[in-house]
Amino acid sequence: MSNKNEKIKNQEAAPPDANLSSAVAVIENNAPVMDPKLHAARYNRIITRAILYFLLSVGALVVLFPLIWMILTAMKQPGTAFKFSFLPDSLSYEGFSKLYTLDNFKKVFAEFNFMKYFFNSIIVASLAAVFATTFACMAGYVFAKKNFIYKDLLFYLLVATMMIPGMMYLVPQFVITVKLGWFDTYQGLIIPHLANIFGVFMMRQFMRSIPDSLIEAAKLDGASEWQIFTIIIVPMAMPIIVTLFLLTFLFHWSNFIWQLVITKPGSAILTIPVGLAYFSGPHGSEWELMMAASCFSIIPMAVLFLIAQNFFIEGMTKGAVKE
Amino acid sequence: MIKSSNILTIAVGLLLFFFVFGSFFCSKPGGLGDMDILVWASYGPDEYKLFETIAHRWSSLKDNPYKVHVAQIPWMGQESKYRTSLIAGAPPDIGRVDTPFVPELAHNNVLTDIKQYLAAEEAEKKMDTGEILAQYVKAAIDSCIIKDKNGVERVFGFPDQTNGACLFYNKDSFNAAGLDTEIPPKTWDEFIDFGKKLTKPVDGIYGFGMDNSLWWSFPFFNTFGTKFLSDDGSKCLLDSKEGIAALQFKVDLYKKHAIEGGAWKSGGQNTETGFINGRYAMVLMGPWNVSRFKAAKVNFGVSLIPAGPAGTSTNVGGTNMVIFRNDKRPAAKLRACYDFLRYVTSEDIQAEWASKLRQIPVNLKAYDKIKITDKEEEKILKTFMEQMKTAQARPKVLKYSQLETIINPEMESALSGNISVEQALKNAVERINREVLTR
Numbered sequence: 001m002s003n004k005n006e007k008i009k010n011q012e013a014a015p016p017d018a019n020l021s022s023a024v025a026v027i028e029n030n031a032p033v034m035d036p037k038l039h040a041a042r043y044n045r046i047i048t049r050a051i052l053y054f055l056l057s058v059g060a061l062v063v064l065f066p067l068i069w070m071i072l073t074a075m076k077q078p079g080t081a082f083k084f085s086f087l088p089d090s091l092s093y094e095g096f097s098k099l100y101t102l103d104n105f106k107k108v109f110a111e112f113n114f115m116k117y118f119f120n121s122i123i124v125a126s127l128a129a130v131f132a133t134t135f136a137c138m139a140g141y142v143f144a145k146k147n148f149i150y151k152d153l154l155f156y157l158l159v160a161t162m163m164i165p166g167m168m169y170l171v172p173q174f175v176i177t178v179k180l181g182w183f184d185t186y187q188g189l190i191i192p193h194l195a196n197i198f199g200v201f202m203m204r205q206f207m208r209s210i211p212d213s214l215i216e217a218a219k220l221d222g223a224s225e226w227q228i229f230t231i232i233i234v235p236m237a238m239p240i241i242v243t244l245f246l247l248t249f250l251f252h253w254s255n256f257i258w259q260l261v262i263t264k265p266g267s268a269i270l271t272i273p274v275g276l277a278y279f280s281g282p283h284g285s286e287w288e289l290m291m292a293a294s295c296f297s298i299i300p301m302a303v304l305f306l307i308a309q310n311f312f313i314e315g316m317t318k319g320a321v322k323e
Numbered sequence: 324m325i326k327s328s329n330i331l332t333i334a335v336g337l338l339l340f341f342f343v344f345g346s347f348f349c350s351k352p353g354g355l356g357d358m359d360i361l362v363w364a365s366y367g368p369d370e371y372k373l374f375e376t377i378a379h380r381w382s383s384l385k386d387n388p389y390k391v392h393v394a395q396i397p398w399m400g401q402e403s404k405y406r407t408s409l410i411a412g413a414p415p416d417i418g419r420v421d422t423p424f425v426p427e428l429a430h431n432n433v434l435t436d437i438k439q440y441l442a443a444e445e446a447e448k449k450m451d452t453g454e455i456l457a458q459y460v461k462a463a464i465d466s467c468i469i470k471d472k473n474g475v476e477r478v479f480g481f482p483d484q485t486n487g488a489c490l491f492y493n494k495d496s497f498n499a500a501g502l503d504t505e506i507p508p509k510t511w512d513e514f515i516d517f518g519k520k521l522t523k524p525v526d527g528i529y530g531f532g533m534d535n536s537l538w539w540s541f542p543f544f545n546t547f548g549t550k551f552l553s554d555d556g557s558k559c560l561l562d563s564k565e566g567i568a569a570l571q572f573k574v575d576l577y578k579k580h581a582i583e584g585g586a587w588k589s590g591g592q593n594t595e596t597g598f599i600n601g602r603y604a605m606v607l608m609g610p611w612n613v614s615r616f617k618a619a620k621v622n623f624g625v626s627l628i629p630a631g632p633a634g635t636s637t638n639v640g641g642t643n644m645v646i647f648r649n650d651k652r653p654a655a656k657l658r659a660c661y662d663f664l665r666y667v668t669s670e671d672i673q674a675e676w677a678s679k680l681r682q683i684p685v686n687l688k689a690y691d692k693i694k695i696t697d698k699e700e701e702k703i704l705k706t707f708m709e710q711m712k713t714a715q716a717r718p719k720v721l722k723y724s725q726l727e728t729i730i731n732p733e734m735e736s737a738l739s740g741n742i743s744v745e746q747a748l749k750n751a752v753e754r755i756n757r758e759v760l761t762r
Contacts, residue, residue: 079618082596111368170403171410178411257400261407265363265394277397281367282421282640283611284595 074291075100081287104292114293116268117275121253122300124189124271129249132196137241140203141233145215155204158197167257174261184264189271193252199244206240207233242311246304253301272297357653360391360660363405363415365398365642373679374667381666389659409433414647416660419483422466423723425643429469429479430721435646436477440661459668460485462639463685465716470556480645481668482685487637487714488542488607489707490629494622496521496528496604507626511546511572514605514629518582521604529584531576532594532603535738537730541638541717542607543569546631551718552760559755561730562748569631571744574737587738598623609640610683610707613700625703627710636713641685644668683707720759729754 073081077099088095108114142148143155173192182188210233218228234241256273263270276297279290305312355361364374371393378391394415396404402424408414409431420428428434441455456464456478463482470476494504500520508514518530533539544551547569550560560566577583584603585591595612597603599619607628616623627635644667646660666672673684674692681704684690690708695701720726730751737747 077618079615082599083619084600171407174407175410183411257403260397260400261404265396265404274397277399278368278395280397280399281611282398282642283609284615286367 070291070294072100073287074104074295075102076104076288077101078104078286078288081291104288105295108289108293108296112275112278112289112293113270114275114296117270117272118296120269121272121297123186124259125249125252125300127186128190128193128252129245131190132194132199132248133241133245135194136196136199136203136244137234137237138229139200140207140237141229143200143204144207144210145212145233159201162197162201170257170261173258177262183262184267184269186269188262189259189269190252193255193258196244196248199248202240202244203237206237210236239311239314242308246308246312249304250301253297355392357656358389360389360417360656360663361415362391362393362417362419362644362663363396364393364419365396365401366419370680371395373676377667377672377676378663381663387659389656389663391663409647414649416649416652416656417480417644417646417664419642419644422482422639422641422643423717425466425479425645426469426719426721426723428645429471429477433648434479435648435657435660436479437481437646437661437664438478440658441478443658444661444665455665458670458686458688460683460685460687460711460714462487462711462714462716463641466639466641466719467643467645469719480643481664483642483644483664483667485639485641485683485685485711486609486611487639487683487707487711488539488609488628489637489710490605490626491598491608491612491616492605492624492626493598493601493603494624496601500604504624507624508629509627511629511631515576515580515582518576518580518605522582524581527602528604529602530582530604531584532586532592532597532606533573533576533583534594534607535573535587535731535734537727537734538638538640538717539607540569540573540730540734541715542628542636543573543631545636545638545715546628546633547572548631548633552720556719557760559752559760561755562745562752565632566748567744570734570737570748572631573734574744577738578740587735610681610704613681613703625706627706634713635710636715637710639711639714639716677704683711722759725759726755729758 072086076083080099085099088099143151177183177188177192180187182191214232214236215228218232223231254273256277259271260274260277263274272293276290276293279286279293362378364371366374375393378393381387382390401420405414405418405420405424405428414433425434442452444450445452445455456468459482463485467479467481468476469479490507492504492507497504500517502517502520508517514531521530522528544561544566547565549563549565549569552558553560577585577587584597586594586597586603586606592600592602594603594606594608595615598606598608599616599621613625628637629635644664646657646664668685670684670686670688670692673686673689674694676682677684677689677693678695681695681700683704684693693701693704695704717723718726733742733747733751736742737744742750
């Protein structure tokens with residue numbers, strides 16, 4: 001203990017330059033001689049990484065460009081969307097106000113009932129996504145884990161309907177919906193698209209990878225069919241359920257033609273895709289207003305993807321791997 | 324923590340709730356009576372506001388028991404909207420439709436022929452037969468007149484909006500090239516001379532930017548005197564010597580004279596963007612872009628399409644107002660629909676429409692009543708009105724879009740130099756005769 005104290009005293013007594021020079025000497029004496037091959041490898045790694053980051057940055061810029069263009073166009077003065085000028089003449093308020101304005105956002109809310117469209121789209125997309133995912137989940141479980149006569153035949157028949165273009169269903173679906181009295185109602189907007197064969201297919205493929213032994217063990221413990229489904233299957237299939245929810249939500253959020261034909265003009269239940277179409281005419285669109293409305297319309301999708309991105313990535317990849 | 328079984332129970336409960344009570348949250352279909360006229364209008368915001376005012380004014384006329392209800396529908400997807408409403412048996416009384424859509428609707432027998440009402444009005448006002456139709460821009464009213472299977476001409480509604488292309492030129496580019504900004508080219512020969520002076524490939528500036536769709540090619544075909552269809556409408560005549568000369572001229576603008584900047588190419592800068600950004604000194608453009616170019620601070624002028632061997636002419640676009648057939652509708656209501664359309668297209672209303680929205684009136688009598696304080700804007704509108712006098716209606720075929728689908732790739736092949744102009748038009752004519760005109 002006394003020796004240690006003495007050392008500290010000596011160090012404190014010694015001039016700072018002496019300490020520094022001795023430390024440098026120690027480092028130099030102990031420094032390993034850099035192997036030229038190692039040096040070249042490190043150099044190559046830095047160069048490779050720099051190129052990689054550069055390419056990724058370019059890729060990110062390309063991916064983000066539409067978003068940046070959308071935001072800048074939303075703030076441009078009316079009629080100037082296609083003028084190639086994004087930087088103001090001078091860095092003053094006047095310079096910016098010549099090129100940019102926030103009036104487009106105000107106009108979208110004040111003159112185009114945007115909040116009404118937004119609210120309707122939230123209702124339609126959320127309910128449709130919840131129910132379509134629920135039904136697909138149940139059907140997927142039955143096709144993956146249950147045995148019944150003509151199961152495979154029925155499944156392939158259902159899958160075969162995916163080959164028919166969606167537009168082919170428009171007229172028959174419209175006629176049935178009108179006959180059911182659902183024209184210009186939320187039911188008409190939501191229910192005809194709840195049977196999602198692609199969703200059933202996704203669920204079935206994923207649920208086949210869940211081991212049967214888990215279900216058998218649950219049965220031995222006395223679990224009912226409903227309990228097996230809700231306690232074992234649903235939690236294990238959560239990545240694919242979230243993925244399907246997001247895809248269905250996205251589909252209904254941007255489903256223009258059905259939402260147009262099944263609603264009355266000027267209806268109280270018009271949705272965002274139909275609302276955005278009012279900005280387009282026979283000879284082009286009011287791009288500044290359309291982009292201002294689009295800035296708001298992407299918010300729910302962006303939030304949903306941010307919240308569920310881990311599930312989404314897992315869901316998109318897990319079904320493809322056979323364990 | 325909520326169990327997943329509870330979530331599912333809530334979800335199913337919500338579904339049932341909506342299934343039963345959902346319709347309480349939204350508007351009910353129907354609800355219009357015999358004295359109400361429903362109009363579907365696919366106008367832009369400013370046009371819609373004015374149209375609503377006009378409709379309200381008509382509804383308030385003395386001794387008029389009818390009331391017009393205007394519902395705005397988006398332009399995009401409107402054909403699907405009309406088709407499905409017809410399937411459901413609930414079309415509007417009056418609809419605003421794109422002119423190429425009229426033949427299809429007429430062919431499917433879903434429109435009301437207004438000939439009897441025209442005759443009745445002419446008799447009431449002691450007018451000559453055909454005097455009412457003569458009030459309208461010829462190319463525009465032509466799009467409403469369609470022959471039935473027996474060759475009898477029928478009239479389906481009135482044009483409510485008409486437009487066509489004129490030559491737009493950039494005055495700054497003219498100044499830079501030493502050209503007089505008040506004397507634009509009057510003939511295609513002059514146009515080539517102007518184009519050569521304006522073209523500076525090193526600076527990325529070209530004398531002309533050219534679209535290549537059929538509709539945008541009509542100014543060329545028309546000024547060269549090309550007849551598109553035979554009189555009986557059974558044969559396409561586009562490969563005539565006039566048609567070949569017109570397309571050859573287009574090809575030469577790009578290849579031989581090199582004054583066209585490639586606006587027609589996929590990936591090329593389109594005419595509108597190129598004109599705004601000074602890439603193309605001259606473009607063919609319609610009146611809808613005047614306000615856009617002004618907002619973008621482009622210093623431009625508008626003149627007639629340069630004259631070819633057949634003089635100046637242009638294409639025709641626009642919309643018609645048609646009355647949908649409904650056998651349950653009382654005859655008096657049909658007459659009211661007709662009267663409303665006559666009111667909308669009357670000279671006073673058209674003059675008001677043109678003065679406020681800077682659009683070409685469909686009624687020729689309105690031409691002298693337009694009041695625009697801005698002299699420059701008045702000059703531009705008058706140029707368009709003058710051009711419309713020589714405009715030619717596009718061919719009336721069941722599916723106009725098929726013509727575009729067939730001809731456009733052939734014209735592009737000719738422009739690219741892959742095939743000769745003669746071969747391109749021959750290919751197009753063969754397919755049109757086989758696939759379009761046999762229907």
